[in-house]
Amino acid sequence: MTTSNTGTGDIDPAVRAELARLRQSIDNIDAAVVHMLAERFKCTQQVGHLKAAHRLPPADPEREARQIARLRALAESAHLDPAFAEKFLNFIVAEVIRHHERIAEATNGTTPTPTDTTT
Numbered sequence: 001m002t003t004s005n006t007g008t009g010d011i012d013p014a015v016r017a018e019l020a021r022l023r024q025s026i027d028n029i030d031a032a033v034v035h036m037l038a039e040r041f042k043c044t045q046q047v048g049h050l051k052a053a054h055r056l057p058p059a060d061p062e063r064e065a066r067q068i069a070r071l072r073a074l075a076e077s078a079h080l081d082p083a084f085a086e087k088f089l090n091f092i093v094a095e096v097i098r099h100h101e102r103i104a105e106a107t108n109g110t111t112p113t114p115t116d117t118t119t
């Protein structure tokens, strides 16, 4: 390829301007999402250390079920696909649980299973 392709080559200047305006907002929203996720992971890292110190299991499926129900309801009222909201939360929570497992290994040399808390 000899030329760069921005995907906006032949379009009407008014359309180009509208696309640029919308993309500026999309970029701002993406930045906000990254900052919010960074803050969320700061909190979940602290939860991971608290759990490891008290030998609590990395995952809490009951808490997750409550979060999913709450997020699905919020998504519906915001006209966002609830299935997408659930998938997005599950994606983040899976990563958090991986972090918690690593913290437990580093702190205790082991990851407790849910049954460990009942004994």
Ligand SMILES: C=C(O[C@@H]1C=C(C(=O)O)C=C[C@H]1O)C(=O)O
Residues within 6 Å of the ligand: 044, 047, 058, 059, 060, 061, 063, 064, 067, 092, 093, 096, 097, 100
């Ligand atoms: C952060 C926690 O650990 C896990 C991660 C969760 C999350 O990212 O929201 C929720 C429940 C747990 O499976 C927690 O127990 O609160």
